[in-house]
Amino acid sequence: MDMYRVDPVALAQSYDIEVVGTPFIDVDGSIEKKDTKIVLMYNTNSHPNRQRFTIAHELGHFIAGHLNGSTKMFRDQSKNFTIDNYDIQEVEANQIAAQILMPQETVKHLIEDVGISTIEELASILDVSTGAMHYRLKNLGII
Ligand SMILES: [Zn+2]
Numbered sequence: 001m002d003m004y005r006v007d008p009v010a011l012a013q014s015y016d017i018e019v020v021g022t023p024f025i026d027v028d029g030s031i032e033k034k035d036t037k038i039v040l041m042y043n044t045n046s047h048p049n050r051q052r053f054t055i056a057h058e059l060g061h062f063i064a065g066h067l068n069g070s071t072k073m074f075r076d077q078s079k080n081f082t083i084d085n086y087d088i089q090e091v092e093a094n095q096i097a098a099q100i101l102m103p104q105e106t107v108k109h110l111i112e113d114v115g116i117s118t119i120e121e122l123a124s125i126l127d128v129s130t131g132a133m134h135y136r137l138k139n140l141g142i143i
Pocket residue numbers: 057058061074075076080089090093
């Protein structure tokens with residue numbers, strides 16, 4: 001089942017982003033444009049599921065082009081990852097993070113072909129929190 005698990009670090013690195021895990025930051029994650037270099041940092045004190053979502057979220061800022069304007073850095077506390085956040089760029093980054101970690105085709109395949117029938121199992125296979133999985137299934141119209 002490990003074949004379905006996405007590695008957001010490898011994905012970020014494939015975009016030439018420098019990925020740094022450290023316990024010495026006061027946020028869950030950040031992404032910064034330094035001249036031509038992009039540096040993504042994430043807090044290794046956070047829960048492993050949170051770390052994966054944080055990395056995907058920061059990568060989401062990059063993929064959405066949020067670093068192409070005047071803002072050169074995003075710093076994210078976990079409150080930026082909740083559905084109560086209405087900042088358009090944070091919502092976009094969250095949507096991309098969900099797509100990265102829980103691709104629609106993979107989720108449908110696991111349910112329809114593999115026969116996975118619980119949120120807990122899906123979350124475990126994709127290595128995400130059950131909360132994130134639940135929200136993704138709602139967004140996909142599956143529940
Ligand atoms: Zn953010």
